[in-house]
Amino acid sequence: MCGIVGYVGSKAAAPLLIAGLKRLEYRGYDSAGVSLLNGGAQVQTRKAKGKIAMLEEAVGGSPVTGTTGIAHTRWATHGPPNECNAHPHHDCTDEIAVVHNGIIENYSTLRKRLIEKGHTFRSETDTEVLAHLIEEAFDGNLEDAVMDALRLVEGTYGIAVLSTRDPGKIVAARKGSPLLIGVGEGEYFVASDVAAILQYTREVIYLDDGEVAVVTTDGYSVCDLKARPVGKGISRIEWDLDQIEKGGYDHFMLKEIFEQPQTIENTMRGRLVVEEGYAKLGGLNITREELQNIDNMIITACGTSWHSGLIGELMIEEYARIRVETEYASEFRYRNPIVDPNTLCVVISQSGETADTLAAMREAKERGARTLGLVNVVGSTIAREDDGGVYLLAGPEIGVASTKAFTSQVVALALLMLTFARRRDMSASRGREIAQAMVKLPEQIQEILEDAPTIEIIAEQFKDATNFLYLGRGYNFPVALEGALKLKEISYIHAEGYPAAEMKHGPIALIDENMPVVFIAPHDSVFEKIVSNIQEVKARGGRSIVITSRDEPALEGLIDFEIRIPETLEMLYPILTVIPLQLLSYYIAAKRGLDVDQPRNLAKSVTVE
Numbered sequence: 061m062c063g064i065v066g067y068v069g070s071k072a073a074a075p076l077l078i079a080g081l082k083r084l085e086y087r088g089y090d091s092a093g094v095s096l097l098n099g100g101a102q103v104q105t106r107k108a109k110g111k112i113a114m115l116e117e118a119v120g121g122s123p124v125t126g127t128t129g130i131a132h133t134r135w136a137t138h139g140p141p142n143e144c145n146a147h148p149h150h151d152c153t154d155e156i157a158v159v160h161n162g163i164i165e166n167y168s169t170l171r172k173r174l175i176e177k178g179h180t181f182r183s184e185t186d187t188e189v190l191a192h193l194i195e196e197a198f199d200g201n202l203e204d205a206v207m208d209a210l211r212l213v214e215g216t217y218g219i220a221v222l223s224t225r226d227p228g229k230i231v232a233a234r235k236g237s238p239l240l241i242g243v244g245e246g247e248y249f250v251a252s253d254v255a256a257i258l259q260y261t262r263e264v265i266y267l268d269d270g271e272v273a274v275v276t277t278d279g280y281s282v283c284d285l286k287a288r289p290v291g292k293g294i295s296r297i298e299w300d301l302d303q304i305e306k307g308g309y310d311h312f313m314l315k316e317i318f319e320q321p322q323t324i325e326n327t328m329r330g331r332l333v334v335e336e337g338y339a340k341l342g343g344l345n346i347t348r349e350e351l352q353n354i355d356n357m358i359i360t361a362c363g364t365s366w367h368s369g370l371i372g373e374l375m376i377e378e379y380a381r382i383r384v385e386t387e388y389a390s391e392f393r394y395r396n397p398i399v400d401p402n403t404l405c406v407v408i409s410q411s412g413e414t415a416d417t418l419a420a421m422r423e424a425k426e427r428g429a430r431t432l433g434l435v436n437v438v439g440s441t442i443a444r445e446d447d448g449g450v451y452l453l454a455g456p457e458i459g460v461a462s463t464k465a466f467t468s469q470v471v472a473l474a475l476l477m478l479t480f481a482r483r484r485d486m487s488a489s490r491g492r493e494i495a496q497a498m499v500k501l502p503e504q505i506q507e508i509l510e511d512a513p514t515i516e517i518i519a520e521q522f523k524d525a526t527n528f529l530y531l532g533r534g535y536n537f538p539v540a541l542e543g544a545l546k547l548k549e550i551s552y553i554h555a556e557g558y559p560a561a562e563m564k565h566g567p568i569a570l571i572d573e574n575m576p577v578v579f580i581a582p583h584d585s586v587f588e589k590i591v592s593n594i595q596e597v598k599a600r601g602g603r604s605i606v607i608t609s610r611d612e613p614a615l616e617g618l619i620d621f622e623i624r625i626p627e628t629l630e631m632l633y634p635i636l637t638v639i640p641l642q643l644l645s646y647y648i649a650a651k652r653g654l655d656v657d658q659p660r661n662l663a664k665s666v667t668v669e
């Protein structure tokens with residue numbers, strides 16, 4: 061997804077900006093660019109298609125100087141990824157440069173109007189209209205021109221703008237796309253993501269929708285689109301830079317898989333009250349009475365977060381006895397859902413910025429539901445707009461394919477379930493049993509991770525497969541979906557997740573010796589049923605990889621590969637069974653020589669519809 065970095069200070073801006081862009085590489089992008097002011101009449105811009113290294117080459121070949129600059133990584137939405145469509149974009153006279161995240165929805169009307177007025181466009185992007193609108197409105201002061209331009213714009217944006225005609229200044233504005241200001245000593249930054257500037261400062265100001273910031277070497281100011289000043293507090297970032305780096309692993313994804321004993325511990329810490337079998341969730345912002353009145357829940361999310369939502373639904377229905385519907389955010393936002401004041405809408409998002417999820421949350425709110433965000437990124441839009449929330453506390457997740465956020469989401473949902481169930485009819489002893497099992501999970505994940513070499517051997521066997529089937533039942537059906545998604549995302553192997561018993565209604569036709577079938581079959585209440593499905597696969601020559609939790613005579617001679625996991629409660633198995641699946645897809649993708657952390661066509665945070 062697109063990323064923005066800007067710098068105003070006394071240092072050479074280009075190396076700082078490029079270093080900042082590199083920190084944003086994990087977001088996924090297809091081209092990059094940088095613009096600087098050097099006291100001349102024109103903005104100096106360099107762009108390149110592909111990786112930041114290409115941009116560095118372009119800057120090396122034709123250096124840019126100056127202490128004020130903006131930079132961008134682009135993930136194409138309008139116009140293909142190429143140098144011309146890369147940001148920054150200029151006005152007609154190259155005096156203004158704009159970087160933009162988001163989509164200008166009325167760009168074609170604006171573009172037509174600007175062309176009629178004599179403006180010349182050089183790219184196919186929606187962003188370029190902003191540069192020309194600012195040019196039209198410019199009357200000596202950049203922020204006024206930016207505000208005038210933005211009043212004409214429909215859609216979403218996080219922008220940073222500079223101009224040779226009002227030098228030493230960056231104007232930034234936000235609507236629907238994250239943006240923050242970094243406060244240094246005698247220097248200021250603008251960024252779409254804190255990772256870009258963390259090596260320079262930990263003090264940040266998060267902009268809210270409808271706000272415009274002006275940043276110069278003397279300081280910053282924030283106002284609304286009508287130029288009325290807005291007071292903003294400074295937040296301190298506690299994440300360390302080395303938390304954002306690979307920490308000795310070949311890929312971020314592998315590092316993040318191995319972090320899970322720690323990250324789920326962080327999600328539980330200070331919240332799980334084991335002896336009393338309940339959870340203390342400080343951010344719910346809900347009275348006891350309101351909590352009691354909730355009689356239905358909607359869980360909404362996208363991708364991996366949606367899979368955790370499906371597990372949450374099973375837990376909450378089983379133990380809290382509240383009706384739950386889990387829905388793709390992209391579907392929820394465009395239908396006419398039944399929501400009432402006793403509906404709790406649980407919104408799950410690692411990034412807290414996914415456009416569909418955010419829109420679904422706003423829709424639920426609009427219809428009177430109380431919203432609760434399960435979000436990892438602190439200060440993200442969903443986290444700021446929800447009525448209450450539970451931070452996942454999993455630390456930055458950089459690999460595009462989500463791993464540690466997923467397990468933290470399931471843990472957070474278990475905590476939420478305990479909060480609700482214990483206020484209803486769950487006994488303290490049942491609550492305690494669940495809490496005690498949760499406390500063991502970090503160690504149990506560690507045990508599975510120590511078996512990574514076995515999973516790597518299995519990956520070697522199957523790395524050239526072209527199709528995979530993942531089957532699970534009950535709590536492990538969503539894990540089958542997640543296992544298949546992980547494989548698709550990073551190895552580009554076609555994979556499908558199915559409820560195991562549904563196999564006979566279609567997918568069984570696909571089974572032959574070339575179709576590996578992964579069974580998620582821990583020893584739970586549906587284990588016996590799954591054994592029959594394994595037999596059906598065996599009878600058709602299929603090869604099976606079975607994740608199971610104890611020695612089982614029924615499996616003897618039936619399976620090709622076994623991955624053993626420790627035993628836990630039925631509702632907690634997904635937190636364990638997903639780990640081998642994450643490792644399996646990781647090793648298969650790595651063995652295929654693929655870009656595990658930035659798979660093709662995918663983005664970490666999808667801030668467009």
Ligand code: G6P
Nearest residue numbers: 362363364365409410411414462
């Ligand atoms: C993208 C990512 C997925 C992620 C989904 C939802 O598609 O590639 O890994 O699960 O967005 O993201 P969120 O940040 O809302 O959890």
